[in-house]
Amino acid sequence: MVRTKVGSALAVLALVFAACTPGASPTPGSPGTSPGTSPTGGAPSPTSAVKEGGTLVVALPGDMTAADPSFVSDSNSSYIHLNVVEGLLGTKPGSISEIEPVLAAEMPTVSDDLLTYTFKLREGIKFHDGEPFNAEAVVYNYERQLNAPEPLRDNYNYYFGAVFGGFAEKSNLASVTAIDATTVEFKLKQPQSNFLISQAPLPQFGIQSPKALKAGDADNPDPAKSPYAQGKGTGLVGTGPFKFKEWVPNDHVTIVKNEDYWNAAAKAHLDEVIFKPYADQTAEFNALQSGDIDMAQTILPNDAQSLEGNAEFQVFDRGDSCNVAVLQMNHTHKPLDNKDVRFAIAHALNKQAYIDAFYAGQAVPADNWMPPATQYYKALNLPTYDEAKAKEYITKSGLSGADLTIEFWYPADVSRPYMPDPKALAEAIATDLEKVGFTINFKTAGWRTGYLRDEAVGKFPMWLLGWTCDWAGPDNFLSTAFFHGDGGKPNKEFAYGPPELLSAFDKGLAAPTEADVKAAWEEAQDILARDLPTVPLVHSRPPAAGKAFIKGFVGAGNLNEALNTVWLDK
Amino acid sequence: MLRYIARRLLGVIPVLFGLSIVLFAFVHLLPGDPAVALLGQHATPERTAAIRELLGLDKPLHEQYLLYLSDILRGDFGKSVIDNRLVVDEFLLRFPGTVELTVAALIFAVGIGIPLGRLAARHVQGWPDGAVTVVSLLGVSIPIFVLGLTLQVIFAVKLKWLPASGRIDPRLGIDAVTNFMLLDTLLAGKPAAFVDALKHLVLPAIALGSIPLAIVTRITRAAVLDVANEDYVRTARAKGLKERRVDDRHIMRNAWLPVTTVIGLQVGGLLAGAVITETVFAWNGVGAWVVDAIQNHDYLVVQNAILLFALIFIVVNLVVDIGYAYLNPRIRYS
Numbered sequence: 037m038v039r040t041k042v043g044s045a046l047a048v049l050a051l052v053f054a055a056c057t058p059g060a061s062p063t064p065g066s067p068g069t070s071p072g073t074s075p076t077g078g079a080p081s082p083t084s085a086v087k088e089g090g091t092l093v094v095a096l097p098g099d100m101t102a103a104d105p106s107f108v109s110d111s112n113s114s115y116i117h118l119n120v121v122e123g124l125l126g127t128k129p130g131s132i133s134e135i136e137p138v139l140a141a142e143m144p145t146v147s148d149d150l151l152t153y154t155f156k157l158r159e160g161i162k163f164h165d166g167e168p169f170n171a172e173a174v175v176y177n178y179e180r181q182l183n184a185p186e187p188l189r190d191n192y193n194y195y196f197g198a199v200f201g202g203f204a205e206k207s208n209l210a211s212v213t214a215i216d217a218t219t220v221e222f223k224l225k226q227p228q229s230n231f232l233i234s235q236a237p238l239p240q241f242g243i244q245s246p247k248a249l250k251a252g253d254a255d256n257p258d259p260a261k262s263p264y265a266q267g268k269g270t271g272l273v274g275t276g277p278f279k280f281k282e283w284v285p286n287d288h289v290t291i292v293k294n295e296d297y298w299n300a301a302a303k304a305h306l307d308e309v310i311f312k313p314y315a316d317q318t319a320e321f322n323a324l325q326s327g328d329i330d331m332a333q334t335i336l337p338n339d340a341q342s343l344e345g346n347a348e349f350q351v352f353d354r355g356d357s358c359n360v361a362v363l364q365m366n367h368t369h370k371p372l373d374n375k376d377v378r379f380a381i382a383h384a385l386n387k388q389a390y391i392d393a394f395y396a397g398q399a400v401p402a403d404n405w406m407p408p409a410t411q412y413y414k415a416l417n418l419p420t421y422d423e424a425k426a427k428e429y430i431t432k433s434g435l436s437g438a439d440l441t442i443e444f445w446y447p448a449d450v451s452r453p454y455m456p457d458p459k460a461l462a463e464a465i466a467t468d469l470e471k472v473g474f475t476i477n478f479k480t481a482g483w484r485t486g487y488l489r490d491e492a493v494g495k496f497p498m499w500l501l502g503w504t505c506d507w508a509g510p511d512n513f514l515s516t517a518f519f520h521g522d523g524g525k526p527n528k529e530f531a532y533g534p535p536e537l538l539s540a541f542d543k544g545l546a547a548p549t550e551a552d553v554k555a556a557w558e559e560a561q562d563i564l565a566r567d568l569p570t571v572p573l574v575h576s577r578p579p580a581a582g583k584a585f586i587k588g589f590v591g592a593g594n595l596n597e598a599l600n601t602v603w604l605d606k
Numbered sequence: 607m608l609r610y611i612a613r614r615l616l617g618v619i620p621v622l623f624g625l626s627i628v629l630f631a632f633v634h635l636l637p638g639d640p641a642v643a644l645l646g647q648h649a650t651p652e653r654t655a656a657i658r659e660l661l662g663l664d665k666p667l668h669e670q671y672l673l674y675l676s677d678i679l680r681g682d683f684g685k686s687v688i689d690n691r692l693v694v695d696e697f698l699l700r701f702p703g704t705v706e707l708t709v710a711a712l713i714f715a716v717g718i719g720i721p722l723g724r725l726a727a728r729h730v731q732g733w734p735d736g737a738v739t740v741v742s743l744l745g746v747s748i749p750i751f752v753l754g755l756t757l758q759v760i761f762a763v764k765l766k767w768l769p770a771s772g773r774i775d776p777r778l779g780i781d782a783v784t785n786f787m788l789l790d791t792l793l794a795g796k797p798a799a800f801v802d803a804l805k806h807l808v809l810p811a812i813a814l815g816s817i818p819l820a821i822v823t824r825i826t827r828a829a830v831l832d833v834a835n836e837d838y839v840r841t842a843r844a845k846g847l848k849e850r851r852v853d854d855r856h857i858m859r860n861a862w863l864p865v866t867t868v869i870g871l872q873v874g875g876l877l878a879g880a881v882i883t884e885t886v887f888a889w890n891g892v893g894a895w896v897v898d899a900i901q902n903h904d905y906l907v908v909q910n911a912i913l914l915f916a917l918i919f920i921v922v923n924l925v926v927d928i929g930y931a932y933l934n935p936r937i938r939y940s
Contacts (some may be wrong), residue, residue: 091777098898101689109645187660192690194645259690266691285691285699286898287890288776310776314888315898318755319771323888326762326770484903485637493651528651 085587090604092309092586095320095329099286099313102192103271104254104264105239106181109194111504111595114239115333116289116311119599120164121242121274124155124174124220125235129590129598132358132409133508135236139169139243139275141218150227150548157218161298163245164279171214176246178212178222185257192259195240195506198516199230227546229553233411234507237596248273277304277600288312297600305588305603317451324349324581330604331582333595336456337396340579350584353398356409357575358593360402360513361454361502363465364570367531369497371435372442375567380429382419382571384472390464394457395576402572405564406513409593410505412544412557416565418572426472441475445491445499450483453578454502461573462500494528502573505594510557515541519569532569614924618917625916626678629909630671639663640687640903661687674909683914684906686899693910697892701918702785703773704891707883708876710807711815716869719819723826723865724853730831738823745820750879754813754886761809771888774803810887814879818872825868829861836860863930870926874919 098112105117124140127133137143139161144153161169181196182203189203200207210223224231235241249255252264252271259265267289272280275298278291289311293304312329314320321339323329343349363381365372372378387401400408404416419425430440446462455461459480466476479496481487491499503517519526519533520541526533540563543556577593585606591597641657658664662673677684683693726738762770773787774780778799783790787806791799833839834857842856843849881893888894892911899907 093776099689258685260685260692284782284890285689285696286895287773290776312772312776312888314771315894316885316888319758319886319888322755322758322763322770323772326758326766328762328769328771328775482637484642484901489639489642489654 085605086305086603087605088305088603089307090305090606092306092331092599092602092604093329094309094311094599095314095323095332096311097313097317097320097334098315100267100283100289100311102259102265103267103280103283104244104249104259104262105242105272106184106196106254107188107192107259107265108240112313115595115597116291117239117242117272118276118596119278119291119309120272120276120280121239121244122276123235123239123242124157125232127237127508127592127594127596129601130355130592132237132356132407132505132592132594132596133233133411135232139174144222144232151224153222153224153231154215155220155222157220158298159218161275162296163248163275164273164294165245165248167245167247169243169275170217171220172217173246174220174243175212175214176249177243178209178241180249180255182207182209182212185255187257188255188259195234195238198506199234200228227548229545229547230507230509230511233509234512237507237594242274245273277302277598278309281308286313302600304600306599309599327583331580331586331589333580334453334578335581336451337394337398337576337579338456340398340581341396343581348584349581350586352580352582352589352591354577354580354591354593354595356593357400357407357577358409358505358508359454359502359578360405360407360575361452361461361500361573362402362405362518362570363573364491364496364499364501364530366494366497366529367569368494369443371433371439372497374433374435376429376433377435377440378568378571379419380426380433380472381469381474382568383422383426383429384468384474385465385571385573386421386468387573388421390461391574393464394455394461395574396579398579399574399576402574404561405518405570405572406510407505407508407575407593410508410510410513412510412554412561414558414561416561418565418568423472430473436473438475440473441477442469443477443479443497445479445481445487445496447483447487447500448480450487452502453504454574454576455500456576456578458500465500492529494531508594510560511541511545514557514560514564515545519564530569532567534563534567537563611924611928614927618920621920622913622917626675626909626913627671629912630674633905633908634667634670636900636903640905642903678910678913683910686907687904688899688902693907694914696895696907697911697914699782699785700890700892700895703787703889704877704880704884704893706773706786706788707807707810707814707880707889707891708873710811711818711876711879711883712869712873714811714815715818715822715872719822720826720865722819723823724830724858726823726827727830727834730827735827738827742820742823745816745823748816750813750816750882751886753816754810754883757809757813758887768808769802769806770809773806773890774799775806778802810883810889813886814876814883817879818869818876821868821872822865826861826865829864830857833857833860866926866930870923870929873922873926877915877919 096112096115100113100116101110102108102113105121108114122138124138125135126138128136139158141156141158144155146153157171163169181193184193184203189197197203200209208225208228210225213221215221248270249264253262254264256262263269264271267283277294277297279294281290281292283289290308292308293306297303314323317336320332321335324332340351343351365378367373391397391399391401403418404413406413444462444466446458451457462478466478469476481490490496491501503513506512519530519537521527521533521538524538537560540556540560544553544560547553547556580591585604586602587605588601588603590601639654640661641654645653645657662670685692722738726735729735758770761768778796780790780794780796780799783793787803788800791803839852839856842852880891881897883889884891884894885897892915896908896911899911
């Protein structure tokens with residue numbers, strides 16, 4: 037990261053001078069409800085020991101981009117928003133795929149044709165501006181996204197279009213209707229198995245005060261002119277345990293305790309939380325150690341390892357992973373069109389060694405393109421590290437010598453949660469591949485200055501990339517992230533997508549019964565295991581770190597971490 | 607003098623015009639695409655094309671430039687592709703941070719550099735001269751980001767004497783009124799916060815001021831040695847004037863001229879160095895903002911922030927020139 041920043045800085049210098057489990061738990065972040073998380077030293081403590089008050093300073097990798105969740109698709113903004121704005125549903129604290137009602141009083145009833153979802157709402161809840169939360173507010177929030185002005189669609193308002201397949205008449209969401217003050221009915225045009233699981237973790241589907249949205253001109257086609265989106269005197273008016281206080285761009289965002297939070301048992305312990313952006317990870321780590329910040333939402337695995345044994349700090353475990361790193365391949369490039377070659381590659385890779393070297397042990401070898409806690413996951417028994425078998429597959433492929441030369445791309449200037457050090461990982465993979473007979477030619481490109489653009493159109497034969505979940509459903513990994521078709525044909529990125537796979541994706545999303553949905557997604561996974569179009573590498577748990585006095589933090593692999601449970605033992 | 611200033615100000619127009627072409631060309635020649643930067647891994651060729659159309663990036667380059675130019679002439683500096691904030695608003699919000707840092711670095715460089723230069727000149731070829739030469743050499747040769755991170759590790763992480771980053775401890779809750787943090791802490795009536803803001807300035811000011819410190823030291827030394835050999839200095843000494851008086855009235859007054867010129871030039875260097883320093887110290891200024899914008903291919907922010915930066919550099923140069931005339935009565939502009 038330092039290298040990247042300084043590189044850009046030098047450019048300026050030059051210029052200047054020339055899953056659905058009905059739940060009873062009522063709120064995100066309820067203490068002690070996390071089955072899947074075991075924060076190191078920060079485990080939820082008995083209520084009697086909790087100390088109230090104080091300020092927590094949290095470093096994020098970047099700044100918030102808008103004070104309206106509907107307009108953001110970055111994880112930094114969402115990390116702040118989910119503390120302030122709540123949706124009808126949420127994921128259970130510490131879980132990535134278990135859903136529970138939040139502003140809904142219970143899980144919705146679903147019609148037999150899977151087209152109508154009816155939500156009963158909690159009563160007596162007020163927005164931070166004192167306005168009542170009710171069915172009308174839910175309808176207003178969904179309709180403003182459904183009918184968003186053209187310039188706001190897709191580019192700013194990504195998730196609505198992605199989940200419902202478009203806006204207005206193109207959307208699979210036919211209508212949202214207030215049946216009475218506490219009942220809302222959602223009608224879909226065709227069944228959509230990801231409807232609930234996509235709504236739960238995303239603050240983009242949170243409910244904000246209609247009055248505040250209108251007063252802040254939140255739907256102005258130019259978000260620059262919307263005081264609400266810009267957080268100028270208004271913005272982020274939800275129902276959550278924290279209220280939005282201020283946003284000083286590129287400096288900090290402050291949220292404060294909501295004293296009138298509707299769920300008294302889950303009121304925030306902290307007086308306020310200040311989020312500070314740190315573009316440079318070394319500077320962030322120094323700031324943590326010097327006491328400038330109390331907690332870093334994301335740190336490099338090796339930095340986390342260096343804090344082990346230091347009583348002043350703790351490293352937070354995030355429980356179930358919600359990502360995957362993949363050795364990607366495009367089948368228009370030889371020899372990657374050869375299935376035996378792909379199996380040879382998979383057998384050549386020592387995934388555990390990569391985890392030990394580059395993830396500080398905070399990852400598991402991948403046996404699927406989606407992590408184990410995802411809906412409908414099944415173990416696929418993909419090829420594991422075995423050099424002899426790798427060589428057998430090479431022999432079987434009938435290829436040798438120059439035919440086994442592969443161009444291998446990695447991003448030069450980025451660190452992602454699923455690949456903290458792409459260059460080192462690429463080198464280790466190349467070493468393993470050369471051991472069994474491949475010849476690797478390295479190539480590199482800037483993440484945003486060519487890498488993402490070129491891999492998407494199939495220019496790279498083999499490259500490193502992965503995915504962090506938007507929601508923990510199979511569609512989000514298998515289809516959205518990777519093998520979605522392009523007009524019924526394989527996409528250019530991988531040039532892989534047999535008709536039966538694309539058909540399984542369609543069935544998995546729109547099948548008429550739960551059993552059919554499950555069968556379709558399992559079929560899709562089996563097809564992928566059969567063909568091994570790419571090689572999943574690892575599922576990582578990107579670590580967070582903080583001062584030892586932070587208690588009650590509940591980490592989650594999807595970063596859905598409400599901070600209302602956190603308190604300071606000092 | 608007024609006519610001179612007016613002429614210089616008019617001269618700014620073609621400079622900015624030329625710069626706008628260079629900036630536009632440079633930014634549009636950079637590899638990458640703001641649409642991809644905006645969409646990240648959610649980018650598909652179709653969505654990328656739709657956003658390029660929305661931003662007008664599908665138009666021919668000359669058309670794009672003319673649109674850009676007409677916007678600037680109307681005073682419309684555009685908005686960020688990424689967060690939609692107006693470039694002028696953002697610039698005004700962040701510029702005070704850069705000014706504060708630059709001035710602090712300048713005070714450090716001048717306040718230490720001139721005495722060091724004088725010391726070296728007084729003991730030319732002696733050990734103080736050697737020591738000062740070593741310090742100067744280190745100052746110009748250590749990259750700012752290396753020095754910055756090293757200072758953080760020593761003084762913030764290990765010794766915990768000073769904060770590692772930011773402009774003030776956010777827990778102090780200082781309201782941004784002028785965005786000059788020192789001033790805002792005083793306006794808030796919180797002396798402890800003022801001290802905290804000062805502490806936050808120390809490490810970045812040293813990191814940023816290291817190169818100018820070295821240059822000011824060397825120039826002061828050279829200027830003092832130059833003047834010290836003049837006849838009128840020898841005459842002053844022959845008159846029996848005390849050494850200190852000779853130093854202050856006869857040597858330094860004349861040595862000031864080249865030193866002032868160099869200090870003026872350093873301001874431009876400091877503004878540019880702030881780009882790196884602000885990133886390393888998470889300092890909310892124009893520099894860190896532009897670096898982010900380059901990474902995000904936020905082209906309007908890059909073009910226009912640097913244009914505004916350049917405008918300020920030009921104005922600073924003009925002020926230095928006027929100051930030069932004030933310091934040297936023999937110089938008069940017409």
